[in-house]
Amino acid sequence: MRPHRTLGLRGTLCEMGPHHLETERLVLEPLSLDHSEGMFLLWSDPEVCRYAGPVHDYEGHLVPSPVRTSSDSDRIIDFWIRAHSDGWGFRWSLVERSSGIFMGTTGFNSLGACAEYAYHLNPLYWGRGFMTEATLAAMAWVRANGATQVEAFIDPANINSIRLVERHAFERTEEMQDGALRFVRHLD
Numbered sequence: 001m002r003p004h005r006t007l008g009l010r011g012t013l014c015e016m017g018p019h020h021l022e023t024e025r026l027v028l029e030p031l032s033l034d035h036s037e038g039m040f041l042l043w044s045d046p047e048v049c050r051y052a053g054p055v056h057d058y059e060g061h062l063v064p065s066p067v068r069t070s071s072d073s074d075r076i077i078d079f080w081i082r083a084h085s086d087g088w089g090f091r092w093s094l095v096e097r098s099s100g101i102f103m104g105t106t107g108f109n110s111l112g113a114c115a116e117y118a119y120h121l122n123p124l125y126w127g128r129g130f131m132t133e134a135t136l137a138a139m140a141w142v143r144a145n146g147a148t149q150v151e152a153f154i155d156p157a158n159i160n161s162i163r164l165v166e167r168h169a170f171e172r173t174e175e176m177q178d179g180a181l182r183f184v185r186h187l188d
Contacts (some may be wrong), residue, residue: 005175006102007032008034009106011143021092021138022097022137023133023134023136023137024097024133025096025097025098025133026094026095026096026097026103026130026133026134026137027094027095027096027132028092028093028094028095028106028137028138029089029092029093029095030084030090030092031077031080031081031090031092031093031105032077032081032093033074033075033077033081035102036070036073036077037070037102038093038101038102038103038122039070039073039074039076039077039102039105040069040070040072040073040146041102041122042065042102042104042105042120042122043055043065043066043067043072043073043076043120044066044067044068044073045066046066047123048066048120048121048122048123049065049066050158051154051155051157051158052065052120053155053160053178053180055076056077056079057078057079057176058075058078058079058082058083063075063076067082068126070098071084073161074084079108080105083097084115086110087110088110088111089107089108089109089110089116090107090108090111091105091106091107091136092105092106092107092134093105094106094121094126094130096130097126097177100123103121103122103124103125104119104120104121104122104125104130104131104134105119105120105128106118106119106120106131106135106138107119108138108142109137112147113146113147113148113149114147114148114149114150114151115142115147115149115150115151116150116151116152116153117135117138117139117142117150117151117152117165118144118152119131119134119135126160131164132167133141133166135164135165135168136168139168139185139187142187143175143187147187148185148186148187148188149184149185149187150170150181150184150185150187151182151183151184151185152165152170152183152185153177153178153179153181153182153183154180154183155179155180155181156179156180157186162181162183165183165185166183168185169185170183170184170185171183171184171185
């Protein structure tokens with residue numbers, strides 16, 4: 001997770017915060033400690049962590065990646081609960097509607113006129129269109145709440161993530177941050 005930035009934060013984004021969204025197969029609900037077991041399974045998987053970059057808790061302490069204990073992944077949950085409370089970022093949990101199974105997370109590392117999008121999905125669910133559904137819902141939500149641009153930072157070797165954002169009208173820029181390519185989608 002990248003350090004947070006406040007980019008022209010609009011009150012509507014902070015005040016609304018994440019709420020439940022639904023797609024054909026998913027429920028996107030605010031990440032909470034109710035998702036502890038699923039977050040441990042997600043963040044203990046080396047494939048999920050492969051391109052994630054360094055992960056820190058809210059105090060700035062490094063969280064092992066992949067995590068070794070559920071208390072490690074609970075520190076990630078706490079990070080996003082506190083980011084939401086402070087009004088600059090959040091995560092939804094991705095829960096399969098038919099089974100109630102936690103599949104991953106999606107959300108925003110920063111909110112404002114330009115919001116930073118990020119996502120992680122358990123490899124058991126890769127290649128089935130779940131993240132496409134989640135991305136469509138997240139883009140609709142952030143646009144309805146005042147963002148005019150969304151950016152995503154992706155490791156150049158993470159071809160599947162690059163394909164996902166490009167399918168959703170993100171354009172590659174020549175900018176890099178911490179070794180990650182910047183992709184931008186204009187919402188207006």
